[in-house]
Amino acid sequence: MSTSRSEKLARLVRVQRQVERMAEYELSLTLSAQAETDATQEALVHAVGSFNPIHTAMSHQYAQRFQRLSARSQLLTGAIKVQEGKVLTEKTKADRLADHAAEAAEAEDRLNADESLFDLLDSTIKSGGFS
Template identity: 75%
Template sequence: MAESRSEKLARLVRVQRQIERMAEFELSHTLRQQAETEATQDALVAAVGSFNPIHAAMSHQYAQRFQRLSARSQLLQGAKAVQERRMLTEKTKADRLSEHAEKAVEAEDRLSTDETLLDLLDASLQRRGSD
């Protein structure tokens, strides 16, 4: 069964929108991880600044943990930038495909209308020719 160009483009638009949603999901996951990392860093800073003797004894471990979290935060920041660009790219692709699909529908509608008008004209000319 042959699909029209507009149907193929509509299917591609749906696929591209799904890819866009996947990119958004990945970005939201990264943002959640970044928020968790920042919350953990804030908790570590509060613990190091605490006057509790247990925290004072663990200050070296807290500092190492904070250093690892800082490195992770930088990695997540880079991943966030990449994912934002990817999401924008996928959205742009989907928007362009959507525009092409709309133009294809318009062209098919115009062609269908033209064919209908030509059929009416042929029928009218045949009727006049037989009179």
């Protein structure tokens, strides 16, 4: 079972595209967590700013929660930057592999065309076509 170089590269391209999609999915999860954290922080700010006596009594707990959310937001921001870099890296790898696969397929096509021309020339010579 011999597979050509272009087939092997095409399989690698499919695998690399899957890795790229996985990295994009991880990034989307982190972005949604960041959005949820931002929404919770905004709700806490509105609660602290309201004149409701229940919120006034809970202001200390709200401040602590806001600090934890701020720390989480900073961590998520760093993770987003790392994951964006990973997505870009994986996409670049996949694009390069796709280019190499296309070049290998072209080379194999040229080789097959050359071999068919040589076969045609050989059969023409053997049949006495060039007398």
